[in-house]
Amino acid sequence: MACVNPDGTVSASGKAILAALTQVATPEQVAAAANLPLFRVRSALRELLGAGLVTAADGGHVLTDEGRKRV
């Protein structure tokens, strides 16, 4: 897990990605906002999707209610 720890807490990079997803954003936009490599963002989004913290929407991703609690 790159951004969600085994105990369910979110790493610093995970939080940076979540913070960039208060509105729908593409991976490229998230990478720019979080200052992370695009490959890291794509990988993290898969993980955050699996954890139910973000959801796909309109060509990008956005926080779920659970994700908002973690920001």
Added chain:
Amino acid sequence: MIDLAQGAPDAEQRQVRGRRNLFRSHDLGKRRQDGLGGGDPGEQVGHIVRSGERKGCVGGAVVILTANDDADPSITDRAERVLVGQVVAHVHGDGMLAIECHDLEQQEYRAALVDRRTYAVRQTEAASAPVGGAPGDAQLKGTAPIVMETESRPVGLPRLNEPAPAFEAVTTHGTLTLADFEGRWLILFSHPADFTPVCTTEFLAFAEIFPQLQERGTDLLGLSIDSVYSHIAWVRNIEEKTGVRIPFPVIADLNKEVATSYGMLMPGESKTETSRCVFFIDPKGVLRAMIYYPLSLGRNMAEILRVIDALQTADKNGVATPANWKPGDKVIVPAPNTQEMAEERMQAGYECTDWYLCKREL
């Protein structure tokens, strides 16, 4: 279709002992006695059945292999082994598929070793205890869990200008796929092992050119057959001892899956360590260049940067690059392929040695 199946100590005896082990001998005359462990030294422990029949093992699995087009019969006879009982298979980077079996009934351990360059696992089926059944019967199909690859890629070196082999791998930066790098250039490189001297100098050197690669829209991704914990410990140790932070992810390829699909293992050098390979993958995921170095030779970072520069220059300008080219040098205008174009080329104002060798400034 070729089955990998059991050769009993005595085929008839095994059948009498019950078909619970279900390994009939077929074509025994061609078999050689061989074993990777377990079983009596003299017993015939395996053979390949040249038929379309399925073979199975109690509580284990049916493993059906197909020979690739270039299957070598001599390898066939050399690579075969036995399956009994529960089956676990894993891939060796040297192109071999190791299949381990444990016969719960007879407490024997046996193993299969199949050359993946010649065979691909076509199908596996769990086999529940088919007492009294015959090999190939539907009874072999069951629900017993097995750990087994169900498909395998023909092993060999990847080819230039073809899509780079896809992967999903655990890395020091999380689970990454090849597709995660889409839209950017990627340099995928392997090193023999963590905590080794030449590799450490290389990691320091890769870290040094990392900013230059970033300027070129290029990501770096390392790989070795080590665990992610070993990678983490090593990169932390490098930082602690040298002050250099390793900024790129490193694949922990313990099952050699990525190494095998990229042909990173050179059995003549090592069957357990990847050679020093460098793969240049373009933003569309196409393999554009590759370089292989032996274990003893640390890579030249200037050359790696030069290759990226040359590939990007060629793509951007539709040109080629001459020997020892470096950014700023003249480039080669692709040779004309008609007589008319050859004549025009000589009038085009290029610096031409002759019609087929013309250079120009960018």
